[in-house]
Amino acid sequence: MAIKFENITLYTGTGKKFTNSAIIVQDDKIIASGDEALQQEAAETIDGSGKTVLPGFFDMHVHLGMDGIADPFSQVETDTQATSAYRHQVNAIKQLQSGVTSVRNLGSKWHIDLSYRDAVNSGLLSGPTVYGSGQPIVMTGGHGYPLATEADGVDEIRKVARQTLKQGADVLKLMATGGVMTPGVDPGSPQLSEKEMQAAIEEATHAGKTTASHAQGTIGIQNAVRAGITTIEHGIFLDDKTIELMIKHGTVLVPTLAAPYYIVQNANTGGIPPHAIKKAVACFTAHKESFNKAVKAGVKIASGTDAGTPFNLHGDFAKELELMHEGGMTILDIITAATYDAAAVLNVQDTVGSLEKGKAADFILLNEDPENTIQAFRNIDSVYKGGKLVHDQRNRKFVHSY
Template sequence: MSLKIENVTIYTGRGDKLTESAILIEKNKIVAVGEEAVHKQATTVIDGQGKTILPGFFDMHIHLGMDGVADPFAQISTDSQALSAYRHQANGKKQIKSGVTSVRNLGSKGHIDLAYRDAIEAGLVTGPTVYGSGQPIVMTGGHGYPLASEADGEDEIRKVARQTLKQGADVLKLMATGGVMTPGVDPGSPQLSENEMKAAVEEALHAGKTTASHAQGTIGIQNAVRAGITTIEHGIFLDDETIHLMIEYGTVLVPTLAAPYYIVQNADSGEIPPHAIKKAKYCYEAHKESFRKAVKAGVKIAAGTDAGTPFNLHGDFAKELELMHEGVMTVRAIITSATYDAAAVLNVQNETGSLEAGKVADFIILSEDPENSLSAFRSVETVYQGGVMVHVN
C-alpha cells in the first residue's frame, strides 16, 4: 500500500521549498519527494491543493510532567509517580495535535519520561517520539532541585551521570546556572562548574549520548560551552565573546523564548510565585536581544518551548516559532530549526527530521503556506507519524 499527496507546497526541512509538488509514502517511509513523486503511481492519491507539507516538528525542550500551571514545582511535589505518568501521556497527546511528532524532554522527576518513552515504543500508548533526560543533574540546592538528582564535585557528578544513563537517558541535562522558577537562586549565577559538567559530558559521549545545559548567565554559559555541552538552553545573557565561543565549539542554542514571555504576560494573574515574576521581568528584554545577536552571528538554533512552565502550555508550539520570527529568523530558517537541525542535535538526522526518500514518514499538513502567513503554524490539519495518520483537525 502506498500513499501520494499531490498538488502541495513542500518545505523539506533542509531549506528547500517545492511548489505544485508531491510526496509518496509506503509503509512507514518516504519513497519520493518532489518531481520524482509527481510522476510515480500510488495505491491512494490525495489532492492537497492549497495545502502545505512540513516535516513533523521537534520541540527540543519540554517538561511532560508539568502542565503549565502557575507553580509547577508545587505540582511536582504533590504528584504521585502514577499521576505524573498520566500527565506525561496527556501532554504528549497535546504535542502531537500541534504538529510536534518528536520531543526532547529535559527533566522529569523519577525518570518517568523514560518509562513513557518505552511505553510508546512498546505500543502500549500513543504519543510523540520521546528523547528523554530523566532527572536533571544539579548541584545541591541548584536550579530545578525538586525534580533533579543533586550531586557535587566531579566524582559525584560522574556517578550520577552513569546512574542516569543506566536508567536509559537519551540525553543528560545539567544545570550550569540558577534559574527563574527556583526560589533563592540567581539566573545569572554559575552553579555546576566547567569541570563538573565536563565529567558528565565525557560519560555521555562514552555512551553515545548527547547533553543539554540549562544556562542563563554569561559565565555559566561559557563554562558549559567549554565543557563540550551539545546545547545551551535559554542563553539569556549572551555577550559577543560567548556567542563567538559557541560558534567555535559548534554549540547549539535552544532559546525557549516562550518561557519568560508567558510569565511576564501573566505577571498580574496573582498565581505565579513572586520570585519567578521578578526574575522573568529582569531577564525578558536581555533574552530577546541575546537571541537576535546569536541569530545574526550565525549560532545554530534548535526550536524549543520549555512547555510546562507557567502558562506555557503543551500544544502551543506555534508561539515559539512566532517569537523566533519576531527575533529576526526567516520562516524557512525557523522550519529548519524545528526539524532537520533539531534532529541533528540528537544525531538522528539520517533517519528523520526532513522530507527525503528513505526517511521515516513523520510529516504535517498545514492549511496554508507559513511564508504567506505566520498563522499557518497554527493551522495544523493532519499529523502523520511513521506514515500513519495520528491526528486530524
C-alpha cells in the first residue's frame, strides 16, 4: 500500500531542500518525492505539517561491541562471545532510535559484527543495516590489538586480508598509526607501512570491497592515502600537503570529532585510562583545526562518531553533527555527509542514502528544521527503515519488525 507524507520540508540527501513537499513510499521503496510526489495520490495520506524528512543517517564509524564505558578495551577483553553479541544488538537499537538506519562497524572481536549483520539481513533481528569490517588488521602490538588480528610484512598482511574477506567483511580496516586508547603507542607514529596497506587494499579491491584506515598522525595518513585507502578515520594531524594529497586521490575523511571531545569533557570523572586522557587532551585542538582546514579545502566528508569509545554513547549521533557544524560545515553539507556521501563511500548510493524514486525507504521525521536549529537533529518524531516504522518517539516506542 502506498503511503504519502505531505506538507513536509524535505531534504533529499543530495544537497537539495524542498518546502511544502511530499514523499510517497510503497513497501520498502520510495516511489516518488518532491514535485512528482505532490502530483500523485496514494492509498493513505499522512499530514506532515511542521515535520522535516531526511534520509536515514549513516554512522560510518561505530563499535557495536563497546558501550562507551570509561575503559572500553577492558570490556572487550572480558566479554564472552555471547555477551558481545548481545551487546551488539542493544547498541544497534540505540543507533536506530537516533535516526541511524545504517552503520559501518569498524572493529569487533571474533568478527561478531559480521554475524550480527547477517542476523539483521535475514530478519532474525531488527536493527540498522550493518556494514562490517570484522577484526581490524594491525601490526603486532599495534593500536587496537585487543580486538584485532595482528600481522607483519606484506605477505602476512595479504593473507590476513584474504582471511578477513573470507569471513565476509564488507570493508577492511587497517591501522596506519598509533591511537589514543591503546597504551604504549603514540597517535602520531606510523604503524602499518604504505606497502603493507597497499597489499590489503589490493585484495579488498579485487573482492569489490572498500577500506578504512585508522590514521591520526600526518605520515601515517599520507601512507594510507598513497596506498589507495577509501577513508581516513580521525585525521587528527592534517597539514596542507596531506589535504592536497587526499583531494588528489579522492580520499574521504571520517572525522569522529565526538571521540576526543567526550574523553576531554569527562577527563576528571575517573575511570578513563590516564594514557588515553593525556593523548586525547594533546590531540584535541589539532583535531578541530585539521577538520576545519579539510572542510575549507573541499575534502569529501562522511559522518562517523567512533561510538563505543569512552562516554561516546550509541544513540548520540547528533553530537557529531553538532561538532561538524561548529567546525565549519553548513547544515545542508552535514546532511549530505551523513546520508548520500556516506552511502557513496560504501558504493551503495544507487540503492540507499537519498530520498529519490526507486531507493530504499529509509528515512526519519524530525519535529523541526535543522537549518532553523541544530538541536533539530535530536528532536526525532519517528524512524522508518525499509518503509516500516521502527521507532516512534512520540510514544517512546521501539517497533520490532520481523
